[in-house]
Amino acid sequence: MKQTEEDLELDLDVDADLDDDSEIDIDLDDDDSDPKRGGILQSTSKRVRMIFSVMASPNRIDILRILNSKGPLTYSELKSLAGFKSKKESGKFAYHLRKLLRQSLVALNKSERRYTITNLGKLVLSLARQIEERSIIESGKMYVRTSSESIEEFNSHKIIQSLVREGSLPLELAQKITEEVENRIYKYQTTYLTGALIREMVNSVLLEHGHEEYRNKLARLGLPVYDVQEMISNLDDVDNGAEGLLFNTGQKVFAEHLLTNVLPKDVADSHLSGDLHISNPGVWSMIPDTIFVNIKELIEDGVDLGGKYLDVSRIPASKQLDEITSSLSVVIALLSKEASQEIVLDGFVALFTKHSKSLPELEQKLTDAFATASTTSKYNKTSTNVSIRLQLGTDTKIIHSIINAYKNYVAITPIPKIGLIIDADKGKVSDVSQAVAEILSIGGKVMFAKGQTSSYGITNGSTKASGPLSITLQSVSINLPRLAFESNKDETYFRARLALLMKPALASMALRKKEISDLTRRGLNPILAKNTQYMQRSSVSLVVNLVGLKEAVFNILGFQDNKEGRDILHKVIETAVDVGAKKGKELGDTVAISMTETEGSGRFATLDGEKYGKNSSLNSMDADFYSQGIVINASEVSDYTNKSEPISECNKLSKLLNGGLLVTLDIDKDAKVEDIKKSIEKASELTPAFKPTRHTAICGECGFKDEQFDDKCPKCKSPYVV
Structure with a gap:
């Protein structure tokens, strides 16, 4: 007749009351019969041997460990945790538990029907652990x-x-x-x-x-298991496959390394607290932010990759149109790996001057080249931008072919990574305004600027009109509202704090320049190192970005938005420029001050809102970020003259800021092509540089953007609108 688990447990209760003499597993070779030994000694020796016989079983040691860490436990709980899960093993488990009960290593609380480890059991467990440790050490x-x-x-x-x-x-x-x-x-x-x-x-x-x-x-350095699992679980933010996951993971590691082991502690603390913001910390020490490069020189000389990118086809000196366009797409893709924010390509019109007799072919091949090159690297939330600088007043036919090719590319690309920078210094904006308006209406990227300027409004910092290579490091932004909060409405003290904060920030930027130069020399950025004589011919400028200037001066320091208040605003910029010039001379570097876009703007506003109260810094404004550069409303621009307050202020700031000012021409999403064209032409008369922006609805499910829509995609009916 088979016993149930309840019967076995009952047997254990009975056996637990039996005398130790009922134990039959006694060493047959014992010598306790020696008449010279006393009864107490004989009994103790026998007891020790019985305890050691209990320790001889790994199962019984496991039961003691389980009770020591998780007890008191019921019979069923203990049996399951000890690994005796099948009914066939019930008898075996009862046998081991009975042994432990008989030697008083385990006790049963009969009222609660739970087993616990005794003090003697704990002593035996400790002894077993010490024996194991010693055996491990010796073996x-x-x-x-x-x-x-x-x-x-x-x-x-x-x-x-x-x-x-x-x-x-x-x-x-x-x-x-x-x-x-x-x-x-x-x-x-x-x-x-x-x-x-x-x-x-x-x-x-x-x-x-x-x-x-x-x-x-x-x-x-690394990520907690939970963070890694969250990254794998939430793939909505990853739009470039496994590469995106790997980039994000790698950058978190290098960002942590930067903040704990590379940057001076005061600079790292300023970033973490929200006084400063460092953009793209994951690649901060590896690659520059913006590169201005003459693409004509690079392609016509042939690109030398040396022993790097061995899986990429070698690019010889290119002469024919086919060779030039195919080389162009490869060079753009490779160059984009060596900048975190933007590549500005100069010499583009001159590159195709010899091919003006085959414009339809040029237009088609350029469209294909742009489409191929758009698989650029993604070091941040948006891909590295590629901007093609076109100087109006040069070869008009080539310029129009390039613009048409770009328009074709934009039409087939939901969010284009490539953009145009129109330099109208020697030509008229009206020559291209119709085509540019059409490009903007379908979500293209266009910037109007004189001289070498990026699409973010950053100037190249070089005194040369068109050098072979210029590099800007513009990753540090200063939180001006935070400085204003801590200055107790004292404008002089506010500027003094700005000067104090700039010095360590610029010292860290000089350190960054050295790190990038060293890594480039050692082959991390092969195109920069081998093809542009980076160390000999390039100019590198350190740019510090000012964020929230209006909020600091008007909302927090308490000045009115009038002539007196704007004079204070100008004085703040002059202070920053002067400090930058002095520190630059001390470091042996070109230092410039800018006001442009940065993701740090939203971070600053959030941190200050948590610290001082949301409305204290934003003054009940609807925006969740601080002001960046200047915004001009396209619907109002036709009423402005050069002496109009917004325009005169814009031009004044442009002259003061030696690192560049981003002026955004905000175009309404419902504006027609003709309206966009007029706004562009009028703005070009008023300010030397501006960036037209128009919000274009894009379906996050199928990429449709052929027409404006609000609630759901007219093509696939998806409500996921980007």
């Missing part, structure tokens, strides 16, 4: 899963070597820390020993001993 058979994807035998000397090599610890201290870590490893009895876990223990011991500076050198 050396503990294995570590390393970060290099291998399993190796645990070796404490490797910890010592790591402490000395990575953390620069003195050998004696490294040995002392390692000994304590080793003891903890054996004490915790972890079943999954990894290199990361050992490093955690090392860092914990270092902190306990007050060695924070060593711990910072040895810290492991």
